[in-house]
Amino acid sequence: MGPPRPLLILFGCVPGLLALLALVMGVAGVDRTAPRAAVPEPPPVAARLSVPRPVARPPIVPRSKWLDAATTREQPPPRYDDRVVAVFIHHTDSPNGYDCADVPRIIRDVYAGQTGAKQWDDIGYNFLVDRCGTIYEGRAGGIDRPVTGAHTQGFNHRSAGIAAIGTFTGGAPVPKAMTEAIARLVAWKLGLAGVDPRGTVRLVSSNSLSRYAAGTATVLSTVSGHNAAFMTSCPGAALTARLPQIRALAARYQGR
Template sequence: PEGAAPAGLELSLIDPGTAATDETVASAHPAVAAEQAAETAGLPRGVKSSAVVGGAAPAEAHTVATASDARAKILPDVITRAQWGADESWAEDSPQFDQVRALTIHHTAGTNDYSHAQAVEQMHGIYAYYTKTLGWGDFPYHLITDRFGNIYEGRRGALESNPLGTHAGGFNRGTMGISTMGDYDVVAPSEEVVDAMARATAY
């Protein structure tokens, strides 16, 4: 109370708000439902219940022939901006770059203990912080994952083009940013986190 405030100290309080899609994404999105069904069936991570024939997962469940096949297999699992409730009036169009030359892997350094619903709240909060508080124009990362193994579309256009992100200062052009919710300086990432990051990277 007697001390001086550090120079430049600023506190931003972010209300993640709600969207009409919150409950659907938190409980009934195909990616979440498939994950929960697989856990109930005791399937290996990454094998959906629809892939099971006669009670066993087929050997080819993890194999893909081409990059386009891989994208086609991963895309249905991505929770899009519309599905997690991104307010598009907050975003500005991003410049495009020609070729992806590298990927930058991040973590949000936030909490590691959150529910499905709170994961969606974090998407709203990150989006609000980078657009409303920092004025960076859009979600910083192209894709982001949660601790349950779900993949979310972050930056607008990331699923079909190469929008310039704000994930790696000085190295944004030519790179895609993929992040995961949580702080992995303090705990090791789970199998679900690693698997989701691998699938997002493959996409």
């Protein structure tokens, strides 16, 4: 799951056959010089024309509260998109019976695993939510900004990744405080771009390691599970079953 970057081509007027030749050469040049992963597609028309739908930002614990000097790794500057038009829900696939006071350590462990063994530049998730409903800032770059994450292979652009701390396979209880906090976070984050949490969005895959070959456009729910975009069971059957409720609750928080 690595993050990706942008490119745009503009042609002037070229008469007759020269125009056709310039067009063919230009398209070939794009394929040779820039990987799909570095070319975020423009947002769909609905997203461009939507207006912000302000929702109060829920309390979010900054990363400075869980990331200590001993754990911090050197990393490149954060990357940004123009807005967030989709949210992907994950689980951390870690034990459920934790004490919420111990969550900063748990997040440090996730960070250490992703930046250590996996050699990512930072924690992949933009936000993490614990079973008590506390929301934590994950990836660096600014809580209010559209930070490009590293959470959903092929679909990190214009999306935010929210990880539920725990393992939510079939039959696992999903705490009400957790789903309510996720819904409030979704309502606020998508509200900045006027996006309806119950809607759909057209996204273009930037990486063939996702469910879709690089360059493939697909329509996904604006609030999707990780498994909608990548071959995985994440966020687990139990949390996946709660997504309709999260979408509806987030829409309600937006006043829809």
